[in-house]
Amino acid sequence: MKILMIEDNRSVCEMMSMFFKKEKWDATFAYDGEEAVEKFAAEADDWEMVLLDLNLPKKDGMQVAADIRRISPTVPIIILTARDSESDQVLGLEMGADDYVTKPFSPLTLIARIKALRRRVQLSGIANKAEQVTSEFDIQTSHFKLNSKTREAYLNGNLISNLTPKEFDLLKTLASKPKQVFTREQLLQLVWDYEFYGDERTVDAHIKKLRQKIEKVGPKVIQTVWGVGYKFDDSEADDK
Template sequence: MSHVELAPDHILIIEDEPKIARLVTDYLSSSGFSSHHLDHGDDVLPWLEEQDTLPELVLLDLMLPGTDGLTLCREIRQRWPQLAIIMLTAKVEEIDRLLGLELGADDYICKPFSPREVVARIRAVLRRSRATLHQREPGAKNLLVLDEDGWRALADGQDLGLTAVEFQLLRVMMSAPGRIFTREQLMDHMYRDHRIVSERTVDSHVKKLRRKIADIWQEREVIRSVYGVGYKYQPEE
């Protein structure tokens, strides 16, 4: 994964409805954002590949001519994991899938929506994504850093010695700090071969992962249990 520069507060709008695109573009401009608009799914990946500086966030419609939004979301997350993605959808039944880590969406907005809501969601997602990028900065202290190429997790520069499953589990939760993942969602991304495992297996992996983190950070708990639901990565106090 090569390093890419992101243009702060620059948004890529991928929307085929002209009225919605104009409305969002105008409201983003008045809120201090710059933007670029594409209206066809087939144009998105070539456009991104041509850019020296990428947008900081992609506002991506689910239903597009050409390549659909779900496919684009997967491709963008795989090629440019630094980019934040918010999905726009009129299909409420797709929401659970949109937030799945396999697709990589950071958030979703249901149509019809208010432009003010769009701006608020964008600001919230950018705060989270900027915090995640900061974790990768050299010399950062008291932060957990993922080495994607080496499948390692480093706490203050010390290798946690995670197994592949533990690394995948941590990567899922760290992709969306503060978001609660159910055990079922975590299982889906820990085991790509869709093997059948019990929820206790997830609990066991989380317990081992916590123990390895605690060996370095005795006073910090970054993986939190949410009773009756699942787990979340919450680095803030």
């Protein structure tokens, strides 16, 4: 796996370098925000994982996340934050990150998070580029279609573009059982593949971004069931 770790603390980078070598992962390090964007852009199609510290010199980590997402809508991003504010963590997720780890962290915990996120990507079929893709949709309703192999989703015939891996998995989970209400705890287990220790803000942040992308091409189909969770319902999503 080819990893870009963006972290200005060189001691942390040196420590993680040893763990990456043990896993036989190819890691590159960037020590400020401007360097990070330049390195990512230079090999945009090759990176398989980005680890991003929010507190960076020259360019803030939030802006770096936004720049990376403009270059690649799908590369998995884990943010590393020492900030105490919950809003910073949620904002990082809203900027397009797939997960976050709060500093100080255990290297083994970070490795586990990387493996969990990578496993979700692999199971979704992103890594299997050699497989011949059919035009069949594995989820299809009157207004919505989703193909897990191509990682494409359509509402009223319009492509819902620039979905991150987690956003696609979240949409697939909800759409697989239309009108069924999923609690935040259920979505954490089904989509994130590990316990988030009750951090329901993760789900809310991803739902917000997912809705924004869906509503660029069609009506609201992810609905909030107050006090319970979320559901997918496109029964009234008439063509525009």
